[in-house]
Amino acid sequence: MRQFVVVGHDVPTDPDFSLDDLAGGAGRLDVLCRCVNSALFLSHDIREDVEVHLVLADEVTVRIDGSALRYMSPDERNIASLVRKALEAKDQAIGHREAESTPGIYVSKKGFEATMDGIDGTVVELHEDGDPVVDVEPPADPVFVLSDHHDFTEDETATLADAAEERVRLGPKVLHADHSITVAHNYLDTEGFTDY
Amino acid sequence: MRQFVVVGHDVPTDPDFSLDDLAGGAGRLDVLCRCVNSALFLSHDIREDVEVHLVLADEVTVRIDGSALRYMSPDERNIASLVRKALEAKDQAIGHREAESTPGIYVSKKGFEATMDGIDGTVVELHEDGDPVVDVEPPADPVFVLSDHHDFTEDETATLADAAEERVRLGPKVLHADHSITVAHNYLDTEGFTDY
Numbered sequence: 001m002r003q004f005v006v007v008g009h010d011v012p013t014d015p016d017f018s019l020d021d022l023a024g025g026a027g028r029l030d031v032l033c034r035c036v037n038s039a040l041f042l043s044h045d046i047r048e049d050v051e052v053h054l055v056l057a058d059e060v061t062v063r064i065d066g067s068a069l070r071y072m073s074p075d076e077r078n079i080a081s082l083v084r085k086a087l088e089a090k091d092q093a094i095g096h097r098e099a100e101s102t103p104g105i106y107v108s109k110k111g112f113e114a115t116m117d118g119i120d121g122t123v124v125e126l127h128e129d130g131d132p133v134v135d136v137e138p139p140a141d142p143v144f145v146l147s148d149h150h151d152f153t154e155d156e157t158a159t160l161a162d163a164a165e166e167r168v169r170l171g172p173k174v175l176h177a178d179h180s181i182t183v184a185h186n187y188l189d190t191e192g193f194t195d196y
Numbered sequence: 197m198r199q200f201v202v203v204g205h206d207v208p209t210d211p212d213f214s215l216d217d218l219a220g221g222a223g224r225l226d227v228l229c230r231c232v233n234s235a236l237f238l239s240h241d242i243r244e245d246v247e248v249h250l251v252l253a254d255e256v257t258v259r260i261d262g263s264a265l266r267y268m269s270p271d272e273r274n275i276a277s278l279v280r281k282a283l284e285a286k287d288q289a290i291g292h293r294e295a296e297s298t299p300g301i302y303v304s305k306k307g308f309e310a311t312m313d314g315i316d317g318t319v320v321e322l323h324e325d326g327d328p329v330v331d332v333e334p335p336a337d338p339v340f341v342l343s344d345h346h347d348f349t350e351d352e353t354a355t356l357a358d359a360a361e362e363r364v365r366l367g368p369k370v371l372h373a374d375h376s377i378t379v380a381h382n383y384l385d386t387e388g389f390t391d392y
Contacts, residue, residue: 020216023271030271034230038378043370074372075219075226076272132392169392171385174239175378176270182234182371182378189367193389196328196365 002188003051003121003143004181006035007112009150011056015087019077026080027057031148033079034178038185040066041074047185053119054083058111058156062086069104113159119143123163126180130167133184138192139166144184146177198384199247199317199339200377202231203308205346207252211283215273222276223253227344229275230374234381236262237270243381249315250279254307254352258282265300309355315339319359322376326363329380334388335362340380342373 010027022030032054039052050066062083064072072082086107092099096114098106110118122139126146145160152160170183190196206223218226228250235248246262258279268278282303288295292310294302306314318335322342341356348356366379386392 020273023269023274030273034233034270037230038375041372041375043372045370073219074230077216077226078219134389134392171382171392173381173385174241175382176237176239179234179237179378179381182375183382185369185375186367186379186382189369193330196330196367 001049001051001121001141002039002047002185003053003119003141004035004039005053005055005112005115005119005143005145006032006177007055007058007145007147007152007156008032009057009148009153011054011148013056013060013087013090015084017084019080019084022076022080028149029080029083030076031177032083033076034176035146035181036064036072036079037074037076038178038181040064040069040072046072053115055110055112055115059109060087060090061108061110061115063098063106063108065104065106067104071102112156116145116159116163122165123160124184125160125164125167126170126184127167128169128174130169133168133170133187134192136166136168138188142184142188144181146180148177197245197247197317197337198235198243198381199249199315199337200231200235201249201251201311201315201339201341202228202373203251203254203341203343203348203352204228205253205344205349207250207344209253209256209283209286211280213280215276215280218272218276224345225276225279226272227373228279229272230372231342231377232260232268232275233270233272234374234377236260236265236268242268249311251306251308251311252283255305256283256286257304257306257311259294259302259304261300261302263300267298308352312341312355312359318361319356320380321356321360321363322366322380323363324365324370326365329364329366329383330388332362332364334384338380338384340377342376344373
């Protein structure tokens with residue numbers, strides 16, 4: 001399985017934001033929606049072997065399981081509406097247990113560290129000083145960890161450094177998180193740019 | 197320079213659509229907005245060596261020049277609002293001449309064939325039966341041509357077959373147009389996955 005953890009530092013954890021202002025009042029939820037899109041969508045298909053974990057304000061995590069997902073369109077507004085529904089279901093999530101808001105979407109009151117603790121797989125940090133991705137053998141169950149438009153905080157950086165088994169870079173340019181996800185998928189789809 | 201031509205078959209050519217319904221009433225303009233995003237945005241930067249040509253309903257072309265662009269945010273709603281402004285300026289575009297609607301964005305009454313005729317560079321068709329992109333030397337001035345959620349029409353396919361010097365595939369999975377643009381950029385950024 002491929003997993004993507006995306007940290008949204010400014011995204012509200014209550015559902016009282018407008019879908020008309022994702023890039024403003026919703027704390028750049030647009031960035032996270034594009035990450036969900038890149039992680040899950042193929043042409044006329046969904047990647048069923050993918051899970052996305054959106055960590056919101058280090059308080060709430062929305063997990064999206066491609067194998068169970070229903071009712072999602074690839075546009076930012078639709079994805080944001082499903083995240084908002086997850087936040088509406090937040091109070092049904094007790095402790096670190098999850099509540100399912102719509103098929104394949106689960107909400108829990110977990111911050112970044114608890115979310116990372118709960119994930120199995122080889123954690124890969126994307127970093128501009130990492131090894132070129134072509135020099136790294138594609139892991140069987142990679143977990144890519146990305147941040148929104150902000151850098152990781154000091155605490156997040158420390159948690160990630162503890163968890164990460166690889167630190168890679170995807171190219172000479174620094175990319176948006178959603179573009180990085182697309183490149184990571186292509187690297188895995190092609191077995192490290194060898195199998196087309 | 198890198199150029200991307202994206203054909204939107206159902207996008208309205210009049211500006212009387214709502215930004216709240218890009219995936220519906222605006223004929224999947226959301227797809228084209230994500231293509232613009234993938235083509236132009238880097239982390240905290242714009243790709244100045246890129247032009248995007250959005251061909252709408254084979255009637256109108258909106259050209260976006262990364263080197264002159266101002267006022268664009270990466271979210272679908274903002275990009276769609278700038279496309280709508282371009283459509284508001286359409287009647288200032290006489291014959292095949294362009295009118296500038298906002299800095300770096302130009303509108304003209306050109307369909308697909310006229311747009312392709314006006315573009316210099318090596319036309320690359322992305323096709324699932326094409327050669328693996330790793331087997332193709334990156335062209336100096338590539339022009340990638342992509343379609344929205346529909347296939348190219350018969351006429352478009354013929355025009356493209358005439359113009360294309362390369363036919364490549366980006367991997368074993370069929371990707372959305374915007375994801376294809378991201379992979380094409382990564383292939384060019386890394387000189388064919390060799391330079392990180």
